Amino acid sequence: MTTATEDVRTELTVRLSRDVDAAFPELVSSYQQAVYTTVLRLSGRQVDAADLAAEAFLRAYQALRRYPPERVRQLKLRPWLITIALNLWRNQVRTATRRPAHVSLDSSPEPPAGSGGPEEHLRRRELRTTVAGLLAQLPETQRLAVVLRHVVGLAYSEIATILHCPEGTAKSHVSRGLQHLRALTTDTDLQEELS
Amino acid sequence: MNSINTDEDPVIRSLGELVAQPPVGFDHLVIARYALVPGPLGEVFVAFTDRGISYVRPADQVEQDADRFAEDFRDRFGRPIERAGRPPAGLVPALRTGRARELAFDLRGLSEFEQAVLRKALEIPRGEVRPYAWIAREIGRPKAVRATGSALGHNPVPILIPCHRVVRSDGQIGNYALGPAMKHELLHAEEVDLEEVGRLAAAGVHYLASDTTGVVCYPSCRHARRITPPHRVPFGTLGRAVEAGYRPCRDCRPALADTA
Numbered sequence: 001m002t003t004a005t006e007d008v009r010t011e012l013t014v015r016l017s018r019d020v021d022a023a024f025p026e027l028v029s030s031y032q033q034a035v036y037t038t039v040l041r042l043s044g045r046q047v048d049a050a051d052l053a054a055e056a057f058l059r060a061y062q063a064l065r066r067y068p069p070e071r072v073r074q075l076k077l078r079p080w081l082i083t084i085a086l087n088l089w090r091n092q093v094r095t096a097t098r099r100p101a102h103v104s105l106d107s108s109p110e111p112p113a114g115s116g117g118p119e120e121h122l123r124r125r126e127l128r129t130t131v132a133g134l135l136a137q138l139p140e141t142q143r144l145a146v147v148l149r150h151v152v153g154l155a156y157s158e159i160a161t162i163l164h165c166p167e168g169t170a171k172s173h174v175s176r177g178l179q180h181l182r183a184l185t186t187d188t189d190l191q192e193e194l195s
Numbered sequence: 196m197n198s199i200n201t202d203e204d205p206v207i208r209s210l211g212e213l214v215a216q217p218p219v220g221f222d223h224l225v226i227a228r229y230a231l232v233p234g235p236l237g238e239v240f241v242a243f244t245d246r247g248i249s250y251v252r253p254a255d256q257v258e259q260d261a262d263r264f265a266e267d268f269r270d271r272f273g274r275p276i277e278r279a280g281r282p283p284a285g286l287v288p289a290l291r292t293g294r295a296r297e298l299a300f301d302l303r304g305l306s307e308f309e310q311a312v313l314r315k316a317l318e319i320p321r322g323e324v325r326p327y328a329w330i331a332r333e334i335g336r337p338k339a340v341r342a343t344g345s346a347l348g349h350n351p352v353p354i355l356i357p358c359h360r361v362v363r364s365d366g367q368i369g370n371y372a373l374g375p376a377m378k379h380e381l382l383h384a385e386e387v388d389l390e391e392v393g394r395l396a397a398a399g400v401h402y403l404a405s406d407t408t409g410v411v412c413y414p415s416c417r418h419a420r421r422i423t424p425p426h427r428v429p430f431g432t433l434g435r436a437v438e439a440g441y442r443p444c445r446d447c448r449p450a451l452a453d454t455a
Contacts, residue, residue: 020275021265021269021275021277024226024275025222025226025275025277028221028222028225028226029222032217032221032222033214033215033216033217036215036216036217036221037213037214037215040215041213041215049215049217050217050218050221050224051224053217053221054221054224054225057225058225058273058274061225061273061274061275062273065269065273124208124209124212127205127209128209128212128213130209131206131209131210131213132213146210147210147213150207150210150211151210151211151213151214152214153211153214178206178207181206182206185206
């Protein structure tokens with residue numbers, strides 16, 4: 001994260017502490033992608049990621065209205081929001097255990113097309129779909145660590161906050177998750193494309 | 196931001212491409228909106244979410260103050276709200292015509308019973324009134340008359356869901372979420388003849404039948420209002436009307452259960 005964006009985010013907590021309602025729309029627009037992506041990639045199509053992410057922002061809003069200003073100013077907004085979403089997700093999964101967990105392999109909304117021709121585009125799309133599906137086979141902590149680090153792009157300190165563990169442990173969850181994921185990808189028919 | 200050279204690792208690069216954009220309008224799943232629109236008795240503030248209209252207050256009751264309305268909404272629903280660019284489609288015509296059945300409402304937070312009561316009240320046409328017992332019976336809870344009154348009293352979307360069209364069977368207009376005086380004014384504005392309703396109730400008349408059609412109605416039913424005086428047959432109970440060979444109206448649906 002660059003220093004410039006860090007400044008903007010720090011300022012947002014101050015503005016939230018002064019007037020939640022004035023600053024809240026910016027909280028949503030700044031972090032909706034991180035929260036939504038985390039829920040979507042962690043759960044596949046197990047839950048409605050948009051509804052769950054929206055509910056997380058709603059809970060955040062209610063907390064921000066309750067918290068004293070000094071507490072709001074100290075919040076690390078991104079890990080805080082993601083933690084709220086994860087708690088909601090776990091509760092939802094727990095109460096819905098009757099329904100079998102289902103992760104669709106073809107659940108990736110299209111990211112913006114990168115460089116390369118149509119063939120390259122297709123190949124990358126296939127790999128993306130495969131990787132999205134294989135994520136589901138990782139143990140939950142590894143999956144979460146990998147998603148937070150390499151999909152959402154969080155710092156290890158933020159991941160450590162979310163996982164309630166030291167930074168070193170967060171790093172090892174990420175690297176073991178990644179190893180695991182590589183092992184899984186070599187088991188698939190996309191092996192040659194990865195080498 | 197990230198020291199790993201993603202070009203060298205297709206798995207990491209693929210992971211990076213899994214960033215997903217929330218659906219368009221995601222912010223409105225979280226943040227409600229409100230508009231100030233003309234109502235039958237002056238302007239009203241109307242709040243709505245992605246699912247529908249969730250809160251209505253006459254502007255007079257918040258001293259025309261949008262901030263006060265917004266704060267009232269936030270306290271009540273624990274949800275952020277901001278001013279809308281424009282009111283939701285159909286809202287202004289619904290307020291003008293008194294017909295809101297096509298509008299979407301967001302009644303989350305209310306019990307199933309309360310929602311059933313309000314959806315039933317939505318069916319009462321402009322210019323007509325029904326007893327509390329009618330709602331209770333129509334939703335399959337004939338004994339829950341008092342609870343019906345209570346659900347209507349907590350209607351978060353008055354005027355649009357016309358709880359003012361539900362009155363006591365003794366001819367009194369009964370309580371109202373926005374005060375009995377407002378209920379009176381709203382019914383008056385819809386040209387409900389409250390004096391006639393009161394006069395009939397005082398005389399023990401709760402139904403009017405037509406000896407030409409053989410149909411018996413609530414007095415405010417549009418079919419009852421069309422009966423010319425020489426053909427109008429008053430009844431105190433529906434039982435008497437049925438005994439006399441009259442068929443309950445299919446539109447206003449009086450039924451035996453609420454003759455008590």
